[in-house]
Amino acid sequence: MARYKDAVCRLCRREGMKLFLKGQKCFTEKCPIEKRNFAPGQHGKDRKAKIVGYGLQLREKQKTKRMYFTLEKQFRNYFEKAARTKGVTGEMLLQQLERRLDNVVYRLGFAVARRQARQLVRHGHIEVNGKKVNIPSYQVSAGDTVAVRERSRKLVIVEQAKEVASHQAVPTWMSADRDNYTAKVLSLPRREEIAMPVNEQLIVELYSK
Secondary structure: OOOOOOOOHHHHHHHOOOOOOOHHHHHOOOOHHHHOOOOOOOOHHHOOOOOOOHHHHHHHHHHHHHHOOOOHHHHHHHHHHHHHOOOOHHHHHHHHHHOEHHHHHHHOOOOOOHHHHHHHHHOOOEEEOOEEOOOOOOEOOOOOEEEEOHHHOOOHHHHHHHHHHOOOOOOOOEEEEOOOOEEEEOOOOOHHHOOOOOOHHHHHHHHOO
């Protein structure tokens, strides 16, 4: 299965903002974007061109794709499915991305970053409705119960994530019992419940050309 293997901090620098891909490191002075807030590469400091039109749409798509750790083909498939779904296409796109199991695990505080959540899912540490699910792109539904498997609750990264999450709120479309590493999906997320700095309309305009 294809996946991004290079330094993720380069992605933040390319987008000119923190995408929070490295967990707690993003909140410290060690975050590379704090020291080098310019695009990576030999000519990064010289890229001062104003981005308009297509460039804005492309950057918004790239930023969103990188936040959720999806590749181009998969992201395009999400858009095409959203376009066929009844409702506002941009909102349906974000809803699908939020419903990914790796994102849900991250939002619940069972992992400190989406990439770590993806690893937990792939290694079989997460179950949905009492059954092990190891597919990061699995789409949760309203009424689903998501939990860290009992034998995995003593993992150091899971315990560390729990400590970090104690200061963070659970999205309103889910409820969580973090002490027991279990949660329930109350409803499908609405746009106002998705706290992402994304202008989804620009993505719709890009793919609609």
